[in-house]
Amino acid sequence: MPSSTLKNSITDTFHQLDKGLAEHVFAFAPREVGYVTSVATGIVKVSGLEGTGFEELLKFSEDLYGIAYNLDEDEIGVILLGEDTLLNAGDEVERTGRVMDIPVGDHMIGRVIDPMGIPIDGKGNIATNKRLPIERPSPAIMDRTAVNAPLQTGIKVIDALIPIGRGQRELIVGDRQTGKTQIAIDTILNQQGKDVVCIYCAIGQRAAAVAKVIANLEQKGAMDYTVVMVAEGNHAAGLKYIAPYAATSIAEHFMEEGRNVLIVYDDLTHHARAYRELSLLLRRPPGREAFPGDIFYIHSRLLERATHLSAQLKGGSLTALPIIETEAQNISAYIPTNLISITDGQVYLSPKLFEAGNLPAVDVGKSVSRVGSAAQLPAYKSIVSLKLQYAQFEELENFSRFGTRLDENTKKVIDHGLRIRCCLKQNELHPLTVSEQIVVLLALTNGLFDAIPVDKIADAEAVILNAMGQFPAEVLKRLFDDKPLNDADHDTILKIAGELLAPFDEKSESDKSEPEKPEPDKPSK
Structure with a gap:
């Protein structure tokens, strides 16, 4: 053993x-x-x-x-x-x-509980006879295996550019009110039908905000595979402190049964503050920013429990999405840097992008996944140039603001980048499947959207998504294979997408609408 x-x-x-x-x-x-x-x-x-x-x-x-x-x-x-x-x-x-221990088991799924394991959803007691301590040792290195399977979030910009794998710890970081929780909720909604148990742990949140999250999960049918643990902002600091550990023990029970689990900590800023409050009241010596010296340890021993177990241990996985709040975009503050150094990458949300309406407001330049393409379907390699194209656009866009005269090639890069930005926008509570993402992004990287006006990009994308039935089923099925997209499937997708986007072509419309000019009369001799 x-x-x-x-x-x-x-x-x-x-x-x-x-x-x-x-x-x-x-x-x-x-x-x-x-x-x-x-x-x-x-x-x-x-x-x-x-x-x-x-x-x-x-x-x-x-x-x-x-x-x-x-x-x-x-x-x-x-x-x-x-x-x-x-x-x-x-x-x-x-x-x-x-x-301190917590009840665990399948009967917890679909319930809303507090950090003591007591149900608070008014649906009666939870019938389970197994309990686990909230503090447990993390799996040994030799009992872990590589993170090589994707955990699809349903969000185009993340799945294509910042892929997350099963067993990974990906930090979601940004200022308040920039959409951090929404990314986590969309990821939970996208696990429907994928045999993934989800756990949402709310730490120090307002009761109204938590109630809205639970209502969205119930409306979309996600509570059928989700456990919600709530330690509200007005609860005792001790409950906020033990909440993430208790939620992780529930998750570990499913992981050790060989199942895949996703856990969201929303958010660890409040957890750190609760621990600071308790430490100062217990007369423990304060350190940097009044946080005790072991603040790094309490988060590292929590997140080290997220992993992908080896096949000998049934191969279960525990994927962690901790959320952290920054102030004035300062990701170099004490607690954010602690979490960045513990996790395997971060998704950074920019308030500037949020205010401009580019939702989700993911800053691709400051976001990274240290697992990378190892946790991504090979079909995404056909759009590997997307990140480079977007980075070139952002750099040239900054120069264009100075009123510099631009050559034709630079204008094309900027126009293409504007369409990438529009295509990466996505409505909340509407995660996309792998097939939908790859078809849209493949058309985007190959320039099929370049002739479409920017204000019609959303309508053009909707036409493709509504016409997914026109793409051959065997081609869409091969998107999930262990091999990259072959040339024949690549051309088939682009041909059908081109036909769907033809009515939006700016140039073709202008050619049709422009009346034929009569030949000028020849002057009489």
């Missing part, structure tokens, strides 16, 4: 045994009880529990628990997993003999 599986199996077995033993031992032995010495926002100081272990779960009442985090000589610093309004100095606190 591989080392990682053995280690996780032993850990989970001992956790279940410890939990069972604790229930029996604590049922017949005298209770080990301590007392609350002081209460602050989100944390409690406790004395009298000398046998408490690090991160042990402590019980204050039937509905209130805490995690022992600071083990000092004379007292324990406890992170509360709930509100402290009814807690006072002198109240009793009891050991549980186990660490």
Whole structure:
């Protein structure tokens, strides 16, 4: 048995045994009880529990628990997993003999839960008898395999230029209100029918924003394969701190069964702030920007759990899309740089593109996938020149703003680039299939849109998407093969696309509309 599986199996077995033993031992032995010495926002100081272990779960009442985090000589610093309004100095606190855990299993799918695993969707209790600790060791290096299968987002600009693979950790970064969450939601919607379990973990979000996300998922039928975990902005900092770890344990259960899982952390900025708040209240020494020195570690041990397991471990995968918020486009700030160094690439959203209406506002120049074409279908290699064409356009566009006289070749590059920008626009909640993306982008890279006015590009693209039935089914099926697109299929797609786009041709329309000029009368002698 591989080392990682053995280690996780032993850990989970001992956790279940410890939990069972604790229930029996604590049922017949005298209770080990301590007392609350002081209460602050989100944390409690406790004395009298000398046998408490690090991160042990402590019980204050039937509905209130805490995690022992600071083990000092004379007292324990406890992170509360709930509100402290009814807690006072002198109240009793009891050991549980186990660490924080979360229920896992298929019954969690389609439900909305809090970080304690308690359902908050009004659909009754969750019938599951398996629980996993929220903190688990990440798989060993030898138990992992290469990321070589794509996780299609349904977003043209990402699937074509910044591909994401199953088992990858791709950061979504940008200022607030630039569409970060929407990219994650569109990716979840695109997993419909692909046997991928999705988990959306909302950390510190407004209740109205989370309700809108859940409504969109339900409307599109995505809740049939999705688990939503919610730690709202007005919840205790302790709940916001444990939320991503609890969500990852739910995801790991499916991954270890050999299934593919997608998890979204929205967002880790609030997670870092919650941990900073708790650390300062526990009197831990502040470091850079008042964040504690182990802030990098709490995110690295979280994201290292995302991987693609080897075939001996059933080959499951866990793909992570952490979201981080920047201020004034400062991606070199402390927390964003931490996450950039941990993840395998980032999708950067530009507020300038967002304000200009270029949605999704992905800045191709600042975005990167370190897995690259290894996690992309070979058919996308037929449009590999798209990124270079777009980069040339952006560079020349900056020069053209100075009013420089441009030669004909430069004008063609700029005109082509404008059409690339228009074609990369996409409506929210409308992910595209692989076939739709490749057909449109293949026509784009081969100049079929160049003769179409910019304001008609969207209509021309819609005509192609609505006429996908006219493309031979065997050609579209070969787009998913392990080989690049052959010349015959390439020409077939371009021929049909050219016929569909012919009515939008600017030049042909002008030729038809222009009346024939009568020959001038010859002067009389």
